Amino acid sequence: MNDVDAIIVGAGAVGLAVGRSLAVRGCQVIVLEKNGRFGEETSSRNSEVIHAGLYYPTGSLKARLCVAGKHAMYAFCAKRGIEARALGKLILAPSSSDLAALEQLCARGHANDIPDLELIGPDRIKGMEPEIVAQAAIWSPSTGIVDSHSYMLALLGQIEDHGGSLAPFAPFLGATPIPNGFEVRVGGQEPIVLTTSKLILSAGLWSTHAGLAVDGLDPIHVPVTQFAKGNYFTYGAKTPFTHLIYPMPSAGGLGIHVTPDMNGHARFGPDVQHVETLDYRVDESRKSVFAASIKAYWPKIDERLMQADYSGIRPKIGKALTQFEDFQILDHTTHGLNGLMCLFGIDSPGLTSSFAIGEEVASRFGLP
Incomplete structure (x- = not known):
């Protein structure tokens, strides 16, 4: 028995959306966040725009997830009285x-x-x-435009309503594959080791550090951020x-x-x-x-x-400073580690796409 079903590294909009998606499907979820609150980095320092999805090559993850995420975000916010105009x-x-x-x-x-x-x-x-x-x-x-703070708060609320939790001041130190999952090392004032069947890296600016801290993950699959x-x-x-x-x-x-x-x-x-x-x-x-x-x-x-x-x-990641680079959502079919999902290069339209990214992760784990 693992301690939890899923550990998400990073409590930005995308990490919280992934946590919500897994929690509402019955997974016991913990979201690790090295800062004291959710969304303190990229997710709280952007334009708060809900993008339509026209800038990205047809068939790319950015195009598909932005369009799906736009519709999902408007619907999610409307049900909860969150400003999304x-x-x-x-x-x-x-x-x-x-x-x-x-x-x-x-x-x-x-x-x-x-x-x-x-x-x-x-x-x-x-x-x-x-x-x-x-x-x-x-x-x-x-x-x-959307009130991104209220959106993230609502995502966290759904995680907590389904028995999950946010762990602030809990930096991800690394993980080691074990039978049926991962042993995850968590820092902070009271360091702890947790076991989980699913580990999702959604560390934003720190994605490269997080990826390199997973034992057995070939660095070839960890792009430089x-x-x-x-x-x-x-x-x-x-x-x-x-x-x-x-x-x-x-x-x-x-x-x-x-x-x-x-x-x-x-x-x-x-x-x-x-x-x-x-x-x-x-x-x-x-x-x-x-x-x-x-x-x-x-x-x-x-x-x-x-x-x-x-x-x-x-x-x-890659050449994204000068040309298009797609989101990377890497699962076991790419890196060979069952139960590990890596999110790299989640820049714009990451906020708009966040809800759809959560659904994509759940789908790749085979959750209905």
């Missing part, structure tokens, strides 16, 4: 030279099972957002926007965009900076870069009113 998003083509790429992006979205996307022209754009300047845009009505920092700025005056405003996607990210928040204010960001350490101080020198990018579609912005807000750091 489909504000809609405009993806802008600032010049005629961008039209072909915009059309390709829209076609990809349709192929990814997002039928409500529309290509619209300048008159329609002006009617929706009078101060935006663009030649054309994709209108994505299912894109929205790189850190991509994104700065955010707020605006010291009322902004005119009622929808999310995005430029065309750029290398490694979706471009510096405008996100209205739950309180009617707006923030700009994120950008993409490769960093070596977790330093969350906002790089004030980036303000001019932000302003130049935003002026391409909102000429009236006053750079003097831009104020540093916060930053987030996203886990990237």
Whole structure:
């Protein structure tokens, strides 16, 4: 007999969604978190956007899980009174030279099972957002924003309702395969060893460390995690926007965009900076870069009113800083260790995809 049925390493949105998915299927779950609370890293330092799923290659995990996760998140939040608003998003083509790429992006979205996307022209754009300047845009009505903290709290609530628990200040030190599962070493003030039949690594920024700490997991299956920092700025005056405003996607990210928040204010960001350490101080020198990018579609912005807000750091693997890299969800068919599931490179759209990732993990474990 193992101590528990499943141990999840990492209590971000994805780890909690995995825990919920297993708990509601009858698994006794413990979620290990090295910090004092859930969601203190990537999950609490992002744009809180519910993405539609059009940016990702058709058939990829990101495309499939983002679209499924979007629908699941709206439904989950609606049942629990959590703020999740489909504000809609405009993806802008600032010049005629961008039209072909915009059309390709829209076609990809349709192929990814997002039928409500529309290509619209300048008159329609002006009617929706009078101060935006663009030649054309994709209108994505299912894109929205979510109160990510309340979402994560609700996921944890479902884990606890089904007998599971969150273990804060409980860093994952390593695991060793044993018959019918794993022996898991947990640190903290009172180190402990637990046994489990299922071990899920959802460690975000620390995924490489977690993977290398599993005895018997060939390092060839553990990608190096790189850190991509994104700065955010707020605006010291009322902004005119009622929808999310995005430029065309750029290398490694979706471009510096405008996100209205739950309180009617707006923030700009994120950008993409490769960093070596977790330093969350906002790089004030980036303000001019932000302003130049935003002026391409909102000429009236006053750079003097831009104020540093916060930053987030996203886990990237492979060449994700400059080109598309898919999520990696590795099970025994890849690495050969029964009961182990490894989640690597869960960057954007990780929040949107989280509920669907949880369902994917449960499915791969053969849970109905």
